[in-house]
Amino acid sequence: MPDLGPHAAFIIGAYAIAFVVLGMLTLITVVNDRKQARMLIELERKGIRRRSTAKPLTPSVKTKIIKSKPARAAAKRKPTRVRKPRT
Amino acid sequence: MPLRHRDNDAKRRPASLSKPHPCLKLAEPMQMPSEIALAAHDIACQRGGRTLFEGLSFDLEPGEALLISGPNGAGKTSLLRQIAGLLPLAAGRLGVTGADNDTPVSELCQYVGHLNAIKTSFSVGENLAFWAEFLDADENALPQALAAFGLTPLADLPAGLLSAGQRRKLALSRLFAAPRPVWLLDEPSVALDTVSVELLDAAIRNHLTAGGIAIVSTHVPLKTKFSQEITLGQERSI
Amino acid sequence: MSPAVALLVRDVKLAWREGGAIGVVLGFYLVVVAIMPFGLGPDLNLLARIAPGMLWVALLLAALLSADRIFHNDYEDGTLDVLATGPLPLPLLAAIKSLAHWLTTGVPLALMAPVLGLLLNLPLDAMPLLVATMFAGTPAVSFIAAIGASLTLGLRRSGLLLALLVLPLYVPVLIFGVSTVSMNIVGPGSPWPPFLMLTAISLASIVLAPLAAAAALRTAMR
Amino acid sequence: MISLANPTRFLNLVGAVVPWLAALIVILLGTGLYLAFFVSPPDYQQGETVRIMYVHVPAAWLAMGCFLVIAIAALGTLIWRHPLADVAAKAAAPIGACFTFVALVTGSLWGKPMWGTYWVWDARLTSMLVLFLLYLGLIALWQAIEEPGRAGRAAAILALVGAINIPIIKFSVNWWNTLHQPASVLRVDGPSIDPALLTPLFVMGAAFAALFVLLHLLAMRTEILRRRVRALQQTQVEHAVLAGA
Numbered sequence: 001m002p003d004l005g006p007h008a009a010f011i012i013g014a015y016a017i018a019f020v021v022l023g024m025l026t027l028i029t030v031v032n033d034r035k036q037a038r039m040l041i042e043l044e045r046k047g048i049r050r051r052s053t054a055k056p057l058t059p060s061v062k063t064k065i066i067k068s069k070p071a072r073a074a075a076k077r078k079p080t081r082v083r084k085p086r087t
Numbered sequence: 088m089p090l091r092h093r094d095n096d097a098k099r100r101p102a103s104l105s106k107p108h109p110c111l112k113l114a115e116p117m118q119m120p121s122e123i124a125l126a127a128h129d130i131a132c133q134r135g136g137r138t139l140f141e142g143l144s145f146d147l148e149p150g151e152a153l154l155i156s157g158p159n160g161a162g163k164t165s166l167l168r169q170i171a172g173l174l175p176l177a178a179g180r181l182g183v184t185g186a187d188n189d190t191p192v193s194e195l196c197q198y199v200g201h202l203n204a205i206k207t208s209f210s211v212g213e214n215l216a217f218w219a220e221f222l223d224a225d226e227n228a229l230p231q232a233l234a235a236f237g238l239t240p241l242a243d244l245p246a247g248l249l250s251a252g253q254r255r256k257l258a259l260s261r262l263f264a265a266p267r268p269v270w271l272l273d274e275p276s277v278a279l280d281t282v283s284v285e286l287l288d289a290a291i292r293n294h295l296t297a298g299g300i301a302i303v304s305t306h307v308p309l310k311t312k313f314s315q316e317i318t319l320g321q322e323r324s325i
Numbered sequence: 326m327s328p329a330v331a332l333l334v335r336d337v338k339l340a341w342r343e344g345g346a347i348g349v350v351l352g353f354y355l356v357v358v359a360i361m362p363f364g365l366g367p368d369l370n371l372l373a374r375i376a377p378g379m380l381w382v383a384l385l386l387a388a389l390l391s392a393d394r395i396f397h398n399d400y401e402d403g404t405l406d407v408l409a410t411g412p413l414p415l416p417l418l419a420a421i422k423s424l425a426h427w428l429t430t431g432v433p434l435a436l437m438a439p440v441l442g443l444l445l446n447l448p449l450d451a452m453p454l455l456v457a458t459m460f461a462g463t464p465a466v467s468f469i470a471a472i473g474a475s476l477t478l479g480l481r482r483s484g485l486l487l488a489l490l491v492l493p494l495y496v497p498v499l500i501f502g503v504s505t506v507s508m509n510i511v512g513p514g515s516p517w518p519p520f521l522m523l524t525a526i527s528l529a530s531i532v533l534a535p536l537a538a539a540a541a542l543r544t545a546m547r
Numbered sequence: 548m549i550s551l552a553n554p555t556r557f558l559n560l561v562g563a564v565v566p567w568l569a570a571l572i573v574i575l576l577g578t579g580l581y582l583a584f585f586v587s588p589p590d591y592q593q594g595e596t597v598r599i600m601y602v603h604v605p606a607a608w609l610a611m612g613c614f615l616v617i618a619i620a621a622l623g624t625l626i627w628r629h630p631l632a633d634v635a636a637k638a639a640a641p642i643g644a645c646f647t648f649v650a651l652v653t654g655s656l657w658g659k660p661m662w663g664t665y666w667v668w669d670a671r672l673t674s675m676l677v678l679f680l681l682y683l684g685l686i687a688l689w690q691a692i693e694e695p696g697r698a699g700r701a702a703a704i705l706a707l708v709g710a711i712n713i714p715i716i717k718f719s720v721n722w723w724n725t726l727h728q729p730a731s732v733l734r735v736d737g738p739s740i741d742p743a744l745l746t747p748l749f750v751m752g753a754a755f756a757a758l759f760v761l762l763h764l765l766a767m768r769t770e771i772l773r774r775r776v777r778a779l780q781q782t783q784v785e786h787a788v789l790a791g792a
Binding site (some may be wrong): 005006007008010011013014015017018021022025026029030032033036037039040043044046 | 589594595596598599602603606641642645646648649652653656657659660758761762765766768769772773775776779780783
């Protein structure tokens, strides 16, 4: 390494801080990643699966038409306007 | 719209006129577009990544009412908010017949939710007057709207002094201050006494007679004839 | 009365009545400006030199203090839901409510600033320009605050979060607002370029901020 | 892009890429440091302190580039509704904040020998400071909103507002800076840099960029896994409720 002159402390300091901050960030990122992966494996080992595959709960809708009405008129009528779902 | 609906109205009106009620006279002069029909096709609702319901459809002709029931958290409020345009539909569509083509569904609805939308520092009259102005309604209807739930004597009092039941009545008076064809009522009878519930019940019936639509979620039995009932809830199947 | 005017009148009335909201904001402004000389010393020359900056910073803080009023109360009591079913599109609604905030905080604060300027030995002939910059800049303050208010709607510690989100966005307003007045007092150069810049920022905020606020309101109401 | 839309495929891709990226970072960083300390000549004006540039300038590049990533992801959330967009935005914010922090601290350490003080309200440092505050606001907003859907959209709106504001802030700060200290600002950027200084700068820049990509991919994977864990825990609670617990 060359002689860094009178301001060596600042140069080394700048590099040290950069590496400490980015190193800590990397460490925290990796640790968090491992932690979540472990939790997921743990939950899956307990046999809990996502609803999209297992469907343990079915949200249900029961519609009761109390008063009979002219069914063909209702079937014929088309909504003039339709609100598209936003999502 | 087909003539059929006008015929229906003509048939219904005398039937309800034969049963006199204090509220009837108040609702009678109100002219509202009586030919709105509302239909939902296969709508679904998602909150926080969970599907509350899906595949929900209904079809309401003018003068028909829909009752929504189900346990807490089943999505009754969410459904009403979806119809009012406050929540996006996760799937499906909501259609209206009989309105101007550029009116959004939400502007046909008068939504009275859990919260009363009352400013406590305004007087009872000012609260109603604001909604009439903001919702672009005829301000001449204000005295009748105040009278609908018997709030006329309280008109000049600050709304902050009202009891819970009176606040609820003030919120419901909005239905008359700014008449709209579709009423969305979320547990409207909460905090109301028996007499007021009867007033509300009669008001809904009059609204239907005039060709309006009402969608109500309630746990209190009402005399109103609901033409459809939707029960939301989770099946217990594992 | 049209729906838009009705909403504006109602918001101004509410600010006037609810717990003297305008009075609290003006009182806060007075306290912040009055306490600064105790930290800086009573040197009138120094105070005159930094007066525009102090008046502007205190104004931003005072305006932020009242910013969660823009949507919060209406969100809490269910009014916002009914407003959303009204005839006004959401961005226009946000714009009117921001305008009401400007009328009830920006304008009173701008009018009070010269009085506080006296305490700080601000030269008398700089007063008209000070008020003019504040009238030109405070619309941006209110309209940008509305973005923050809608983003933090219904959250815990929303006041602090609002300040953290919005204060960095005020940097240009502060720079041009203060520069206009200091250019007039000490130079160098004409005060008009920064003044025009300030006006441009306000106009752009009036057009763009309600769009962002409306999008945030939609997210918050779900 | 189509293959990236599926979170599961994305997870597999991350798993395959990470080791190679890590190796690339080590090589680039090693080369960069060697060039910075042993090959690069001292600047005729600033002497040895110019070596701070090789860590300061790339950090500043990444600080700004990361905000660009967040802004694009914000468009992805609000307009295209890409399922990974808000994950990308959320994962990028803390990384961007760290790079900004590094840029600020190294800039300050560079300033002491050059200007005789740790902090000057120099236009570039000041803009960096405002950028840092914007990052803090984004992170705070993500943490304040519990429901991920709303948090994602709110943060996206804030990111776009910030992205529109950054050029205005930058312009106003530059203008303010020339007003208060005309022409005394040290200029190290621009075409006047000696090519001998440019090579190490670019190598370090590439190393930092690769590090950003690695951290971003990892953080995105973590976020996807976290959401899955949350969803599973929720089903677990529902099972317990139904079982009569």
